[in-house]
Amino acid sequence: MFKNPGTKWPVIIALSIAGVVGMSIMTIKIASKNPVEMSDYGMQSYHEYDADVNKIIASKIEFDKRYELSFLTPQITEKEAIVTYKVTDKEGKAVNDAVIEALFTRPDMNQYDINLSNPVIKDGVYTFSPVDLPKAGRWDIMAKVTIGDVQRYFNLKTDTRNPQTIEF
Numbered sequence: 001m002f003k004n005p006g007t008k009w010p011v012i013i014a015l016s017i018a019g020v021v022g023m024s025i026m027t028i029k030i031a032s033k034n035p036v037e038m039s040d041y042g043m044q045s046y047h048e049y050d051a052d053v054n055k056i057i058a059s060k061i062e063f064d065k066r067y068e069l070s071f072l073t074p075q076i077t078e079k080e081a082i083v084t085y086k087v088t089d090k091e092g093k094a095v096n097d098a099v100i101e102a103l104f105t106r107p108d109m110n111q112y113d114i115n116l117s118n119p120v121i122k123d124g125v126y127t128f129s130p131v132d133l134p135k136a137g138r139w140d141i142m143a144k145v146t147i148g149d150v151q152r153y154f155n156l157k158t159d160t161r162n163p164q165t166i167e168f
Helices: 005-033 046-051 053-066
Strands: 066-071 084-091 099-103 114-116 120-121 126-127 138-147 151-160
Touching: 046 053, 053 066, 053 138, 053 151, 066 099, 066 138, 066 151, 084 138
Parallel strands: none
Antiparallel strands: 066 084, 084 126, 099 114, 099 138, 120 126, 138 151
């Protein structure tokens, strides 16, 4: 095909460039059909979390010096899942003025997120209304607890197929 050996290299280089461009286009098309889920670690975008990470860490340290947070829910099931937290100060006195924002989320997608709000508060125990989870399997329970000028994020991992499994 090539009588002069010097003429095959330009063709090989051109085919290589065309192949790289073609593979790049294919990668973009595949990626646009399978979007990357944004991380919601800390119940905010990772850009916001990264921008405020020093304040978040300092607030976490201060929170841990002053307060204790306990997760009281014995198990998470697919139907009527109830989330209960207990907040006390270091002396063991109940704290009833905390603001707790909680969220059920799947680790692989945000489309099934369930926000929990307006807990019933009694003697430092914050109980959220029961919710039905739309899918069985792995769920994260994220919470942001704010008391006065300090706040702390908590992330629990659970699985409805094995309700007793809760990982802190």
